[in-house]
Amino acid sequence: MDTATTRRASFSRETTAPQGVTAWEAAYLRFETPEEEIQKFIKRLKRLGAAQWPRDSRIVELFCGRGNGLHALSRLGFRNLEAVDLSPRLISQYQGPAIRYVADCRRLPFSNRSKDAVIVQGGLHHLPLLPDDLEQTFAEIHRVLKPEGRVMFVEPWRTPFLTFAHFVSDNPLARRLSNKLDALATMTEHERPTYERWLGAPEMIVRLAHSHFEPLQEAFAWGKWNFVAKPRPSQP
Numbered sequence: 001m002d003t004a005t006t007r008r009a010s011f012s013r014e015t016t017a018p019q020g021v022t023a024w025e026a027a028y029l030r031f032e033t034p035e036e037e038i039q040k041f042i043k044r045l046k047r048l049g050a051a052q053w054p055r056d057s058r059i060v061e062l063f064c065g066r067g068n069g070l071h072a073l074s075r076l077g078f079r080n081l082e083a084v085d086l087s088p089r090l091i092s093q094y095q096g097p098a099i100r101y102v103a104d105c106r107r108l109p110f111s112n113r114s115k116d117a118v119i120v121q122g123g124l125h126h127l128p129l130l131p132d133d134l135e136q137t138f139a140e141i142h143r144v145l146k147p148e149g150r151v152m153f154v155e156p157w158r159t160p161f162l163t164f165a166h167f168v169s170d171n172p173l174a175r176r177l178s179n180k181l182d183a184l185a186t187m188t189e190h191e192r193p194t195y196e197r198w199l200g201a202p203e204m205i206v207r208l209a210h211s212h213f214e215p216l217q218e219a220f221a222w223g224k225w226n227f228v229a230k231p232r233p234s235q236p
Contacts, residue, residue, distance in 0.1 A: 027186035041072035057116035063123025067094030106136040110144040125198035153227040162223030
């Protein structure tokens with residue numbers, strides 16, 4: 001389960017909040033520490049080519065949550081960072097130089113062709129309505145990217161590894177023996193409607209992504225869809 005996952009404009013995660021913390025968030029905090037997540041993001045960003053981007057690139061992270069992805073970008077030397085999340089409570093927990101916006105990813109608060117890169121790590125699978133919300137989000141990302149800009153998506157994907165991970169985490173004995181497996185299973189239980197809807201629509205997701213963006217890197221492995229692309233030319 002991803003980063004992001006903590007964060008995001010959590011469409012389905014803000015609904016049950018004993019003492020301000022949802023069961024999903026409590027499980028997320030058990031799944032990995034903030035520093036573990038930051039290190040994971042740094043390795044991922046390097047692997048997907050972000051380390052080669054100019055350090056003055058204007059970068060936006062959507063579904064930023066508490067901002068561990070932003071900390072990873074800062075540690076790589078990026079200086080012009082902005083962040084969007086739908087949850088005021090989550091985004092307020094970020095302490096760093098990025099400019100924060102409480103906003104909807106389907107209506108971004110940015111000018112046309114103003115950003116060099118847009119990053120989403122584990123947020124798109126929380127969108128409640130497919131394909132409509134995904135189409136709106138992709139269209140907005142395309143709108144705000146410069147013609148030679150970059151988009152980076154990392155989202156859960158139904159690969160053999162993910163299927164096996166869920167099989168193991170659904171085992172009660174495995175959950176008792178492993179805090180991490182129990183956290184994974186709990187997160188899945190509390191986001192199941194949007195999560196299963198996402199995992200069940202791979203052809204539609206890829207088709208929509210390719211209609212807006214020209215892939216430069218794309219892989220489906222280890223339970224993740226990794227996608228780096230540039231915006232397709234706008235229609236006149």
